[in-house]
Amino acid sequence: MDAILFLLFAAIAVACGINLVVQTHPISSALSLIGVMASLAVLYLLLGAEFMAAAQMIVYAGAIMVLFVFTIMLLNAGAEHKKGRSVIARLLGVPALIGFLGLVSFLIQSLLPRSEEVRFGAFTGGTAQAIGKKLFTGYLLPFEVTSVLILVAILGAVVLARKEI
Amino acid sequence: MEFIIISLVKAALVAAVLLTLAAYLVWIERKVLAHIQLRVGPYRVGPNGLLQPLADLVKLVTKEGVMPAQVNRFYYLLAPFLAVALALVSISVIPFGTEIEVFGIKTYMGLADVNIGLLVILAISAVSVYAIALGGWASNNKYALLGGLRSAAQMISYELPMSLAIASPLLLANTLSLREVAEAQAGFYFGFLPRWHIFQMPMPQLIAFAVFLVAGFAETNRVPFDLPEAENELVAGFHTEYSSTCFAAFFTAEYVNMVTISALATHLFLGGWNPIVPEPVAGLVPVFLFLAAAAALFFHGLNSVSTRPWDKYSFPVVGVVALGLAGIFALAFLPLPGPLASIAAALHPLFWFCAKVGVILFLFIWVRGTLPRFRFDQLMKFAWTFLFPVAIVQLLATALMVALVK
Numbered sequence: 001m002d003a004i005l006f007l008l009f010a011a012i013a014v015a016c017g018i019n020l021v022v023q024t025h026p027i028s029s030a031l032s033l034i035g036v037m038a039s040l041a042v043l044y045l046l047l048g049a050e051f052m053a054a055a056q057m058i059v060y061a062g063a064i065m066v067l068f069v070f071t072i073m074l075l076n077a078g079a080e081h082k083k084g085r086s087v088i089a090r091l092l093g094v095p096a097l098i099g100f101l102g103l104v105s106f107l108i109q110s111l112l113p114r115s116e117e118v119r120f121g122a123f124t125g126g127t128a129q130a131i132g133k134k135l136f137t138g139y140l141l142p143f144e145v146t147s148v149l150i151l152v153a154i155l156g157a158v159v160l161a162r163k164e165i
Numbered sequence: 166m167e168f169i170i171i172s173l174v175k176a177a178l179v180a181a182v183l184l185t186l187a188a189y190l191v192w193i194e195r196k197v198l199a200h201i202q203l204r205v206g207p208y209r210v211g212p213n214g215l216l217q218p219l220a221d222l223v224k225l226v227t228k229e230g231v232m233p234a235q236v237n238r239f240y241y242l243l244a245p246f247l248a249v250a251l252a253l254v255s256i257s258v259i260p261f262g263t264e265i266e267v268f269g270i271k272t273y274m275g276l277a278d279v280n281i282g283l284l285v286i287l288a289i290s291a292v293s294v295y296a297i298a299l300g301g302w303a304s305n306n307k308y309a310l311l312g313g314l315r316s317a318a319q320m321i322s323y324e325l326p327m328s329l330a331i332a333s334p335l336l337l338a339n340t341l342s343l344r345e346v347a348e349a350q351a352g353f354y355f356g357f358l359p360r361w362h363i364f365q366m367p368m369p370q371l372i373a374f375a376v377f378l379v380a381g382f383a384e385t386n387r388v389p390f391d392l393p394e395a396e397n398e399l400v401a402g403f404h405t406e407y408s409s410t411c412f413a414a415f416f417t418a419e420y421v422n423m424v425t426i427s428a429l430a431t432h433l434f435l436g437g438w439n440p441i442v443p444e445p446v447a448g449l450v451p452v453f454l455f456l457a458a459a460a461a462l463f464f465h466g467l468n469s470v471s472t473r474p475w476d477k478y479s480f481p482v483v484g485v486v487a488l489g490l491a492g493i494f495a496l497a498f499l500p501l502p503g504p505l506a507s508i509a510a511a512l513h514p515l516f517w518f519c520a521k522v523g524v525i526l527f528l529f530i531w532v533r534g535t536l537p538r539f540r541f542d543q544l545m546k547f548a549w550t551f552l553f554p555v556a557i558v559q560l561l562a563t564a565l566m567v568a569l570v571k
Contacts, residue, residue, distance in 0.1 A: 027237075027240070027299075027302065031240075031295075031299075034292075034295070038292075041288075050279075050280070050281045050284075051281065051284070053281075054281050054284030054285065054287070054288050055284075057288035057289075057291065057292065058284070058287050058288045058291045061288075061291070061292055062288065062291025062292055062294070062324075063291065063321065063324075066291075066294050066295070066298070066317055066321055067321075069295065069298060069299075069317070070298070070314065070317050070318070073298065073301075073302045073310065073313065073314060073317075074314060076310075127280065127281075128281065128284075128341050
């Protein structure tokens with residue numbers, strides 16, 4: 001059951017990812033990205049990282065992508081017009097891509113150390129409690145630094161918006 | 166295998182009850198609004214208009230679904246589907262009562278008991294913004310687009326105070342599972358004050374409850390926050406171009422979302438299925454409540470001053486139903502054989518849960534009949550400069566109190 005669900009949602013994620021690049025309309029691309037994020041959330045859930053899955057949906061698929069969609073709708077961006085591709089791109093594009101992906105997967109296979117096999121249901125440290133404990137004990141400094149980083153980003157946004165007025 | 170069958174049966178049951186409830190909520194809303202405004206409300210279709218939802222449904226389904234020119238067909242149809250699907254999915258993590266045993270099958274009243282139930286609801290509510298925004302955008306209509314954009318802005322803004330308001334009862338209950346949140350509120354202070362989160366020491370959650378309700382009104386796009394469909398400036402907002410079944414889908418989604426928010430408020434702040442009075446009295450409350458309702462209905466039906474002929478029959482018939490319900494709740498006091506006894510005992514938590522949800526739903530309708538609509542800048546200012554700071558201060562105070570006590 002877990003394996004079937006994993007294959008299903010992995011396939012959906014990849015299909016949405018390809019669709020994201022292929023589509024010409026920005027809204028279609030944005031919605032495909034939401035599809036990728038939602039299927040990633042399901043994959044997290046399958047691996048036992050339930051809090052990560054929920055956070056992925058709330059923060060990425062929800063908050064961040066809503067802003068993307070909002071902006072696209074506000075600008076009322078139309079479908080992009082494809083320009084003619086060059087002869088080299090048309091002839092060598094797909095073979096080059098396949099070669100590159102093969103090279104990358106070969107390098108990952110050979111260079112990285114072999115890790116343990118992942119089993120569904122083996123990982124149990126994904127609850128909100130476990131993550132909260134880790135964040136406030138082992139990873140307190142990165143956590144606080146990240147919050148300062150976000151604060152800087154908010155201040156930057158305010159400064160940029162001020163200039164417009 | 167058994168699990169799948171039980172889940173399917175439960176899902177079908179919950180969906181059927183929920184959709185019927187959504188249809189009749191429209192009837193109740195029209196009736197209550199009418200009485201607030203000194204009108205009669207729907208009464209021509211069936212006795213007291215009781216068949217009005219059915220007539221509405223037939224009308225909506227049989228009307229022609231008009232698709233405007235040059236709309237994006239896929240997204241135009243995806244939006245209402247998404248709206249109603251997400252609204253129905255979010256009810257799946259809400260428990261309705263304690264465990265029940267029917268014919269030897271022990272099952273839990275509710276579809277899924279997940280330990281991140283609240284996060285699931287938040288995730289679904291975060292995604293359901295797309296349904297409205299997409300519907301508005303795909304309609305190829307400036308009013309619909311403005312309605313969709315307003316709705317997206319409003320829902321993002323009010324999600325923050327809502328999440329913060331949700332966080333403070335969670336601090337008290339120390340769990341994310343809705344079942345455990347409800348269980349944590351069992352019992353009484355001094356033998357009479359229920360340990361619901363709005364009364365719970367060290368920090369009564371009254372402010373969080375108020376913030377949650379206000380944000381909930383905004384999340385469901387209800388008056389006074391129904392800016393996305395403000396008819397005097399935006400025709401009908403995001404569903405201007407929708408007709409027939411697609412419109413019905415948006416309409417259903419709104420009412421199902423109302424039920425979800427009410428159920429969430431019940432579990433988080435009003436003690437879930439825990440009764441308002443201690444045990445020996447609590448069991449008698451539904452019996453006497455239904456008896457009183459039956460008496461009132463009989464009295465009004467038999468002394469009817471109305472010129473409408475069916476009032477003489479419809480009120481007593483509903484009265485008989487109320488009498489039957491009173492009898493069913495009285496069963497818990499009789500010595501019954503095993504399976505019947507467990508069902509009778511499980512009905513009481515269900516009663517308390519439904520009663521609380523009903524009270525909050527009534528509040529939704531009451532507010533709609535009372536308050537005028539906000540202006541959009543007032544709406545945003547209210548969310549960011551008042552509701553959000555209040556929610557943060559309330560959360561910090563709760564966290565401090567919990568830390569000091571524990």
